[in-house]
Amino acid sequence: MGIEGYIHKWATTLWTYLVLYLLGAWYMVKELLVPHRTPTGITNQKGRVAVITGGGRGIGLQTVRQFLLLEMTVIIxxxxxxxxxxxVSRLRSEGVNTGTVKCFEMDLCSLASVRNFAKTFTNLGMPLHVLVNNAGIMFWPWNVTEDGHEHHWSVNYLGHFLLSHLLAPHLAASSTLNQPSRVVNLSSSIHYMGGINFNDVNNKKNYSPQRAYAQSKLAQMMFTITLNERMAKQGVLALAVHPGVVATELFQHVTWAKTFPRLASTFLKTPSQGSDTVVYVALSQEVKEGGHYYENCQCTQPAAAALKSDDRNRLWDLTCRQLDIQEFGKV
Structure with a gap:
């Protein structure tokens, strides 16, 4: 790479960095000014089953907490x-005594691990009413998984696509007219700044953790819309959520949040607050349609890039090739 190439790479990385952090700063200010909304339209959920990825900490754990208080069975x-x-034991010691929990190993960096988890769930013989694709990473240095996929792509998007494919028959079989099954993808406001590098989704040539994260979150949003189009007739709704700018371990690679933790806790939402929109979209009877994007318990417009049907279909086909899926939901 010549000097011009280095200058271009440096300038592009700096621009991406600045834009993403300015967007994050705008959302933090916005969330300070707009009152936080809590879930409404939710009744007791006894007898219903949810699967959630990454449910051991942060937003995921607080989502599990709310599900258990509603007497759900939760598979983590x-x-x-x-x-x-x-x-989970800490939740029990804090007085969350309702609901049932089962925990199984699943590493989204390993497609074999995702398949093993889905097989384990199938062997339980349970229905499945809600799938929450919650686990995620942010701004990680360059690395690839055992399957050769960049980490943001694998953890935030590809592994969840595979899991949704493998569990789709259970979601369809458990759906009713009054209570459609739901897939909830945790996206992010950063998806507004994302783009899909169809020629190299690993972004190996000019890797930027910020771009890789934004790409994975846009992919989640695009997947949500296409999945809803393909599964709505089977009674399965797919929805995406921006939980807010939340103080979780996602910020472990964000310099200012590590350097000024007290400042971070002042400006960022708590994990409990972050789980509210997730729970609302997963369970509220007020949510009637899928294919939408929610912030602060309200439906809002996703990025224009997520609405381009040609790109969404291109992404879907690319993903199916990466995962060797012949027909989505046919296991």
Whole structure:
């Protein structure tokens, strides 16, 4: 790479960095000024089953907490089963005594692990009413998984696409006219700044963790819309959520949040607040249609890039090729 190439790479990375952080700053100010909304239109959920990824900490754990208080059965998939079980034990010690929890290993960096988790769930013989694709990473340095996929792409998007494919038959079989099954994807406001590099989704040539994160979140949003189009007739709604700018371990690679933790806790939402829109979209009877994007318990417009049907279909086909899926939901 010549000097011009280095200058271009440096300038592009700096511009991406500035734009993403300015967007994040705008959302933090917005969330300070706009009152936080809590879920409405939700009744007791006894007898219903939810699967959630990354449910051992942060937004995921608080989502589990709310599901349990509503008497749901919750199946948690995560890398460290022991730490998840310890987190659930803390919830129990805090007085969350309703609902049922089961924890199983699932590493979204490993497609084989995702398949094993789906097989384990199938063997339980349970219905499935809600799938929350919650687990995620943000701004990680360059690396690839055992399957050769960039980490943001695999954890935030590809692994969840595969899981949704494998569990789709259970979601369709459990849906009713009055209570459609739902897939909830945790996207982010950063998806507004994302673009899909169809020629190299790993972004190996000019890797930027900020661009990789934004790309994965846009992919989630595009997946949500297409999934809803393809599964609505089977009674399955797909929805996407921006939980807010939340103080979680996602910020472990964000310099200012590590350097000024007290400042971060002042300006960022709590994980409990972050879970509110997730729970609202997953369970509220006020949510009648899928294919939408929610912030602060309200439906809002996603990025224009997510609405381009040609690009969404191109992404869908690319993903199916990466995962060797012949027909989505046919397992």
């Amino acid at each position: 998939g995560g890398r460290d089963v022991k730490s998840i079980e310890e987190a």
